[in-house]
Amino acid sequence: MRIGFIGLGNIGGPCARRILAGGHELIVADLDRAACQQLVGAGAIEASGPAGVADGREAVLLSLPTPEASRAVVTGPNGILSGASTGLVVVDLSTNSAGVTKELFDACAAVGVDFLDCPVSGGSMGAEAGSLTLMPSGNKAAFDQVKEVLVCFGKDETEWLGPSGTGTLVKLINNQIFLVGAQVFGEGYLLAAKAGLDLPKLLEVLRASSAGFYMALSELVVNRQWDDSTYDLALAEKDLRLAIESASEIDTPLPLTTAAHEVLVRSVNLGLGDKFFIGALEALEDEAGFTAPLPPKEG
Numbered sequence: 001m002r003i004g005f006i007g008l009g010n011i012g013g014p015c016a017r018r019i020l021a022g023g024h025e026l027i028v029a030d031l032d033r034a035a036c037q038q039l040v041g042a043g044a045i046e047a048s049g050p051a052g053v054a055d056g057r058e059a060v061l062l063s064l065p066t067p068e069a070s071r072a073v074v075t076g077p078n079g080i081l082s083g084a085s086t087g088l089v090v091v092d093l094s095t096n097s098a099g100v101t102k103e104l105f106d107a108c109a110a111v112g113v114d115f116l117d118c119p120v121s122g123g124s125m126g127a128e129a130g131s132l133t134l135m136p137s138g139n140k141a142a143f144d145q146v147k148e149v150l151v152c153f154g155k156d157e158t159e160w161l162g163p164s165g166t167g168t169l170v171k172l173i174n175n176q177i178f179l180v181g182a183q184v185f186g187e188g189y190l191l192a193a194k195a196g197l198d199l200p201k202l203l204e205v206l207r208a209s210s211a212g213f214y215m216a217l218s219e220l221v222v223n224r225q226w227d228d229s230t231y232d233l234a235l236a237e238k239d240l241r242l243a244i245e246s247a248s249e250i251d252t253p254l255p256l257t258t259a260a261h262e263v264l265v266r267s268v269n270l271g272l273g274d275k276f277f278i279g280a281l282e283a284l285e286d287e288a289g290f291t292a293p294l295p296p297k298e299g
Contacts, residue, residue, distance in 0.1 A: 001025070003149055004053035004060035005044075006073055006080075008035035010230075011093065011120065012063030014127035015153040017042060019061075022152040029053045050074075051083030059089040059146045066238065067100040074115075075107050086112035089142045091150070095119050095172070095239055098165050098246035105138065105164040114142035117164060118150065119171035123230050127153055134158045135167035172243040179236055179277065180260045185214045186221055186281040193292035200295060217278055222295055226279035233280060234273035237264035 001024050005016040008030040016039055020026050026044040029052065030036050036046045047053040050073045054060050060080055064070050070092055074080050080090060090108055092101075092115070101117045108115035116138035126132040134154035136143050143160045151158060161167050188211070192202050203222065207215060220226065240261040247254045267273070267283040275282075285291050 001058045001146075001149055002027075002056060004028070004047070004057040005039075005063075006030065006050055006053055006060065007063035007065075007069075007094070008032065008039060009063065009065070010124040011127050011132075012061075013038070014124060015061070015063060015093070015132075016044065018127070018130050018153040019149060020044060022149070024149060024152070027053055027057065049078045050076075050080045051078045054080040054083040054085075054088060056085075057088060059091060059149060060084075061149070062090070062092045062094055064092075064094045065235070067094075067096045067242070070094050070096055070104065071100060074104050081107065081111055081113065084111065084113050087114075089114045089116065089146050091116045091118050091136075091146060093118055093120050095175070095242065096168055097242040098168055098172075098249055101165045101168045114139045114145075115164065116142055116146070117166075117168045119167055120154070121171065121174060125230070131155060135161055135170045137161045137166035137168070137170075138164045169246060172239065172246055175236075175239045176243045176254070176257050179240055179264075180256055181214045182217055182221075182278060183260045183263060183280060185211075185218055186278065187284060189218075189221060190281065190284050190288060190290070190292050194288060194290045199293075220276070221278050221281060222292075224281075224292075224294060226276035226281075229274060229276040231277050232273060233264060233267050233275050233277045236277035236280075237261065237268050237273075240264060 003019055003024045003026050005028045008016055020043050027047050028036055028039045028044045029047045040046050105115045116136055118134055118136040120132045120134055122132040130153050132154045134150055140160045244254055263280050263283055267280040270283055272279045272282055
């Protein structure tokens with residue numbers, strides 16, 4: 001297929017490379033020219049902007065950092081819709097709000113273009129391995145048209161989830177549960193540390209108990225390993241904010257998620273935005289006036 005790709009960052013770059021490896025013709029664009037040139041070296045063509053990426057393509061995929069970026073790339077001056085032909089399929093792999101997804105779906109439909117929201121989970125490692133979990137929704141016929149491209153970087157068993165916005169909500173709920181759950185462990189660990197509990201014994205008991213469900217990242221938290229990030233704290237703050245905004249549109253309160261989001265906002269304000277999202281523990285420590293100690297070295 002003749003494919004366009006806009007946004008060649010940690011997720012988009014590996015996805016684009018796998019599309020090329022799958023034998024598809026690819027034209028790319030990114031604000032970072034170096035990222036484009038890496039793909040050009042692998043066989044892609046570089047376009048001057050979103051309209052150029054859409055020209056003559058069967059589908060254009062987006063992997064962008066914010067809803068504002070998705071809106072600008074699709075509907076802005078020199079955006080995709082200014083260079084699109086009827087029948088084009090736009091696939092947004094980004095994480096957006098329900099409201100922005102509806103806006104983009106409607107704008108595309110008005111000019112005969114299909115818009116699929118298809119957020120992903122699995123990070124850069126999943127993109128490199130071609131094992132991302134994909135959450136596609138929109139027009140099912142459009143999904144069937146581009147599925148062969150999506151499974152270049154996603155799981156073969158990927159299925160259409162429903163009408164436009166379904167995939168977006170599934171992704172936001174996934175992030176909501178994951179991020180709030182991880183923060184609950186950080187709170188409990190800080191409480192135990194400040195209370196002077198035997199932390200190795202605590203962790204042993206927790207892993208053997210019902211709290212074990214919330215301890216997937218416990219070793220990283222305990223060892224304060226959040227300087228190297230595959231999911232920046234600032235991005236996590238954005239994702240929880242979008243979940244809260246989307247829930248408001250559906251008139252559904254999210255009190256726990258709102259409290260967790262406030263911690264992430266404080267973390268960003270403390271300058272932790274580029275840390276791995278579990279670094280929010282530092283914001284909790286700042287409020288508690290106490291820093292959890294590193295575990296004792298064995299031997």
